[in-house]
Amino acid sequence: MKTLTTTALALIAALGVAGPGLAEIRLGASLSATGPASFLGDPEAKTLEMMVEARNAAGGIDGEPVELVLYDDGGDPNKALTFATRLVEDDEVVAIIGGSTTGTTMSILSVAEDNEIPFVSLAGAVSIIDPVRPFVFKTPHTDRMACEKIFTDMAARGIEKIGMISGTDGFGASMQAQCKDVVGQFGIEIVADETYGPKDADMTPQLTKIRGTEGVQAVLNPGFGQGPAIVTRNYHQLGIDLPFYQSHGVASDAFIELAGADAAEGLRLPGTALLIAGQLAEDDPQRAVVQAYKAEFEAAYGMEVSTFGGYAHDAFALVIDAISRAGGTDPAAIRDALEATSGLVGTTGTYSFSADDHLGLDLSAFRLLEIRDGGWVPVD
Amino acid sequence: MDALMQFVFSGVTVGAVYALVALGFTIIYNASDVVNFAQGEFVMLGGMITVFAHLAGLPLPLAALGAILATAALGVALNRLAIEPARGAPVVSVIIITIGASILIRGAAQLIFDKQLHGLPAFSGDDPIRVMGATILPQSLWVIGGALAVFVGLWAFFTRTLTGKAVLATSNNRTAAQLVGINTGWVMTLAFGLSAAIGALAGVLVTPITLVSYDVGVGLALKGFAAAMLGGMGNPKGALAGGLLLGLFEALTAGYVSSQYKEAVAFVVILGVLFAMPQGLFGRAGTERV
Numbered sequence: 001m002k003t004l005t006t007t008a009l010a011l012i013a014a015l016g017v018a019g020p021g022l023a024e025i026r027l028g029a030s031l032s033a034t035g036p037a038s039f040l041g042d043p044e045a046k047t048l049e050m051m052v053e054a055r056n057a058a059g060g061i062d063g064e065p066v067e068l069v070l071y072d073d074g075g076d077p078n079k080a081l082t083f084a085t086r087l088v089e090d091d092e093v094v095a096i097i098g099g100s101t102t103g104t105t106m107s108i109l110s111v112a113e114d115n116e117i118p119f120v121s122l123a124g125a126v127s128i129i130d131p132v133r134p135f136v137f138k139t140p141h142t143d144r145m146a147c148e149k150i151f152t153d154m155a156a157r158g159i160e161k162i163g164m165i166s167g168t169d170g171f172g173a174s175m176q177a178q179c180k181d182v183v184g185q186f187g188i189e190i191v192a193d194e195t196y197g198p199k200d201a202d203m204t205p206q207l208t209k210i211r212g213t214e215g216v217q218a219v220l221n222p223g224f225g226q227g228p229a230i231v232t233r234n235y236h237q238l239g240i241d242l243p244f245y246q247s248h249g250v251a252s253d254a255f256i257e258l259a260g261a262d263a264a265e266g267l268r269l270p271g272t273a274l275l276i277a278g279q280l281a282e283d284d285p286q287r288a289v290v291q292a293y294k295a296e297f298e299a300a301y302g303m304e305v306s307t308f309g310g311y312a313h314d315a316f317a318l319v320i321d322a323i324s325r326a327g328g329t330d331p332a333a334i335r336d337a338l339e340a341t342s343g344l345v346g347t348t349g350t351y352s353f354s355a356d357d358h359l360g361l362d363l364s365a366f367r368l369l370e371i372r373d374g375g376w377v378p379v380d
Numbered sequence: 381m382d383a384l385m386q387f388v389f390s391g392v393t394v395g396a397v398y399a400l401v402a403l404g405f406t407i408i409y410n411a412s413d414v415v416n417f418a419q420g421e422f423v424m425l426g427g428m429i430t431v432f433a434h435l436a437g438l439p440l441p442l443a444a445l446g447a448i449l450a451t452a453a454l455g456v457a458l459n460r461l462a463i464e465p466a467r468g469a470p471v472v473s474v475i476i477i478t479i480g481a482s483i484l485i486r487g488a489a490q491l492i493f494d495k496q497l498h499g500l501p502a503f504s505g506d507d508p509i510r511v512m513g514a515t516i517l518p519q520s521l522w523v524i525g526g527a528l529a530v531f532v533g534l535w536a537f538f539t540r541t542l543t544g545k546a547v548l549a550t551s552n553n554r555t556a557a558q559l560v561g562i563n564t565g566w567v568m569t570l571a572f573g574l575s576a577a578i579g580a581l582a583g584v585l586v587t588p589i590t591l592v593s594y595d596v597g598v599g600l601a602l603k604g605f606a607a608a609m610l611g612g613m614g615n616p617k618g619a620l621a622g623g624l625l626l627g628l629f630e631a632l633t634a635g636y637v638s639s640q641y642k643e644a645v646a647f648v649v650i651l652g653v654l655f656a657m658p659q660g661l662f663g664r665a666g667t668e669r670v
Contacts, residue, residue: 038490038495039496042495199590199596199599201393201586201590204387204515206634208386209639212383225497226497226591229497229499237508237515238386254497258499263506
């Protein structure tokens with residue numbers, strides 16, 4: 001499971017030198033490329049491998065090649081802990097990217113903090129960067145921000161009472177809790193709160209119950225995987241005509257295909273610029289980055305680019321940028337440079353870190369999208 | 381009233397999915413007393429192979445047929461390569477072998493196909509049918525019909541055909557079955573082939589509703605197993621009734637109590653039934669000779 005840039009190794013062997021800092025810049029990553037979280041880790045790993053290769057073909061960082069040491073933790077926090085330790089002690093990396101899930105991130109986080117190695121996480125939970133830890137950063141927006149984006153739109157449409165139907169998987173449960181936490185600030189009340197198991201085949205009972213609840217004006221479905229696709233179909237089957245919101249967890253073309261364009265018509269969700277790469281305005285700051293990443297990824301792997309791969313893209317861009325500004329491979333200097341990142345445009349949004357903000361994104365990173373005729377249309 | 385009808389439709393749809401999976405357990409159990417935990421993987425393969433054959437350009441019925449045959453062949457291979465060599469091993473060991481096979485098939489499917497979710501177009505369109513203010517999708521009727529057809533087929537097989545009785549005899553006493561001229565090796569091959577084929581058929585029918593990915597097998601097998609235990613392991617009637625009851629419990633609990641507790645309530649009911657009737661609703665009472 002270890003990917004070595006063999007050319008870099010051959011170079012070291014040929015020159016007969018192996019001292020760190022002299023030959024190449026070693027980056028570490030522990031991702032969930034297989035196992036239950038492979039939908040996250042697989043595009044992330046592919047993105048990192050692709051970007052390292054492209055970077056080295058273009059001369060690395062200031063002429064020094066980048067070596068990626070990539071481990072597959074299979075979504076297991078214990079393995080992630082082992083790999084993080086190995087990255088720090090044996091591989092002597094200067095920075096770590098990874099932690100596809102919040103669980104694996106928490107394992108890597110403790111190792112990174114103890115050894116003072118800068119670490120950029122690809123997981124969603126707000127607890128990763130709140131409270132701020134000196135060496136820990138992250139690229140994805142939080143589910144709390146997704147809730148805020150959705151509720152902002154609901155409030156603008158004059159919606160005051162909503163029903164929620166959430167998956168009981170980690171993603172759904174976490175977002176359900178965050179949404180319930182912030183909903184009050186928008187003058188919205190949750191009058192029906194239902195759940196479903198991640199592998200359930202039919203959610204019509206829950207939706208029937210929500211439809212029968214007095215005063216419901218819109219329905220929100222935080223969830224991931226097949227659940228939201230089935231909820232969307234059932235919503236259509238029951239002929240419910242209230243505004244329907246999904247989460248960023250299903251922001252992909254594959255979702256429209258699974259749910260069916262008819263059933264998904266008119267539903268809204270917060271997504272990233274990647275989904276509407278082709279529709280971005282000429283003067284959109286993210287246009288160039290997003291279109292380049294999408295074209296490269298799809299040419300390299302023949303599969304649709306995903307939001308999750310975009311998180312890895314941004315993490316790599318942040319680390320590379322920080323290393324070139326730090327002017328060396330001292331982890332502490334890289335950390336300081338990372339924290340000083342300002343206005344770095346990624347696929348997810350534009351990052352500006354500070355001493356008390358290690359996420360560096362605001363609500364503008366999310367685009368509120370509506371599905372029309374089987375495609376995405378920005379509504380704000 | 382509208383709501384009740386909707387809950388019942390949902391329960392019957394989900395219940396028919398469970399029943400189809402539960403029916404797949406029956407044959408292998410009847411032939412060898414082994415609960416085949418790779419049954420869910422057969423269901424997954426039925427769905428996955430159909431999806432990929434369909435994507436490759438085969439018409440849906442042909443893709444489905446191919447998937448069922450390929451999965452049946454895999455079932456036979458599983459028996460030849462993993463179960464036969466362990467002949468004489470205790471039932472528990474063989475069950476553990478099937479768990480291993482399930483992990484192997486899941487891993488292979490992840491590599492051969494992919495890790496994405498896939499769906500199939502519904503066989504008769506997506507327009508819901510309206511009955512008394514509630515709606516049901518045409519695909520649900522296919523699943524219910526499939527479960528009934530497999531049930532009738534199995535019932536006839538075990539009670540009306542010599543081969544079916546040979547399967548039961550093999551389970552009862554392998555040596556005695558051999559002595560009266562039953563080719564028990566062939567019976568086992570048949571049992572695995574048929575079970576896999578039924579699993580794959582279930583996969584083809586339920587994929588338009590539940591969607592499919594390499595890892596759906598475990599969840600389906602668990603619910604199918606619960607349904608089979610509730611109805612009585614090894615009895616097709618039990619599998620059908622157990623599946624439908626389990627689906628109805630879940631839907632009615634989600635509708636009238638809370639969706640948070642729907643699985644808990646279903647499993648409490650199963651435990652209650654098994655306390656009162658350890659063999660399940662329709663299970664045969666086992667007699668042990670000492």
